[in-house]
Amino acid sequence: MELKRLQLNNHRNYAHLDLAPGPGVNVFVGANGQGKTNLLEAVAMLALSSSPRARRDLELLGPVTPAARIHAEVESAGRGLEVTITLHGEGERVRRVIEVDGVRRRGFDLPGHFRVTLFWPDDLGLVKAGPEQRRRFLNQMLVQIEPGYARNLAALRRVLEQRNSLLKRIAAGEEAAGVLEAWNAELVAYGSEIAGARARAVEQLRPYAAESHAEIAAGEQLEITYVGPPENFEDAVEKSLSDDLRRGSTTIGPHHDDLLIQLDGRD
Structure with a gap:
């Protein structure tokens, strides 16, 4: 499985990101608080359908608008997939919409399309x-x-x-x-x-x-x-x-x- 492209809109501290990872191992380097963990969290959400670290989806919304979007192009089992998670803030509640190749999916249907192995200090x-x-x-x-x-x-x-x-x-x-x-x-x-x-x-x-x-x-x-x-x-x-x-x-x-x-x- 390979992540070909990652786009973030208003996800935590990312107003906008359009990333095309290189082949092989990619290393992200930066000072504390710049968003390295937030980037990895977004990738993990594509595999798990929810954040592995946030208690509430409200924490994931950035300061720009009351909505956030994570979109990725991945290659899985020899074929391309597009996975999108959109979060719509509605007061203190957040509505989560998940799509695979443009088709709406429930949260428990997403895992398995794209797999990740997580390891960070919280572990x-x-x-x-x-x-x-x-x-x-x-x-x-x-x-x-x-x-x-x-x-x-x-x-x-x-x-x-x-x-x-x-x-x-x-x-x-x-x-x-x-x-x-x-x-x-x-x-x-x-x-x-x-x-x-x-x-x-x-x-x-x-x-x-x-x-x-x-x-x-x-x-x-x-x-x-x-x-x-x-x-x-x-x-x-x-x-x-x-x-x-x-x-x-x-x-x-x-x-x-x-x-x-x-x-x-x-x-």
């Missing part, structure tokens, strides 16, 4: 930060290589939003607990697909991670382990109901998974 959070950062790492990898993963992830987020809303209504006496059955089934179905994909990916990464670490830290043994939902996921969801009602949120599922990183058996 130190894989070790230093909490589980959310490690789940994000797995998600950013898997949406690009695992068919259906992005769709399952979007579905799981919808299920959690609906289930958590119902938990609050049940706790307030506004709904009966029976309304959760359908959402529990979807939580288990989508959650199992996501957990399975993560477990397979970590199992494949395990020997490469250990070998790479051994090359730079002789004598230390690195081990990575996926910590997913309980083995009997369905029973665990049912047994967690009282705790879920008390907290007003879903306490069992892949949204609480982690990637355990150990050196010589120590976390």
Whole structure:
């Protein structure tokens, strides 16, 4: 896969950019705050459909207009593609429009058309930060290589939003607990697909991670382990109901998974 051309309009600090990368490796050099990371972020968005670092799309809009555009010409699997992401600011909200060769696509349909490998200072959070950062790492990898993963992830987020809303209504006496059955089934179905994909990916990464670490830290043994939902996921969801009602949120599922990183058996 090759990035042939990148155009940015009002993306963060770029009022306008029209870049045609050279063949092979391209190196971007500049002082702090000039936009090197913003440029890489835009490329990553073409692969992931959303920013890997912004909490809200509103952060991506530059000062020129309440809209931003990222457009790229890429070569993938021997054919050319044009990918465009347009952000329309509407007050405190941002509407995202994604197009591939001029055809509108949903966010979970974009990953896989163009793939990237990300590495920047924030990745130190894989070790230093909490589980959310490690789940994000797995998600950013898997949406690009695992068919259906992005769709399952979007579905799981919808299920959690609906289930958590119902938990609050049940706790307030506004709904009966029976309304959760359908959402529990979807939580288990989508959650199992996501957990399975993560477990397979970590199992494949395990020997490469250990070998790479051994090359730079002789004598230390690195081990990575996926910590997913309980083995009997369905029973665990049912047994967690009282705790879920008390907290007003879903306490069992892949949204609480982690990637355990150990050196010589120590976390």
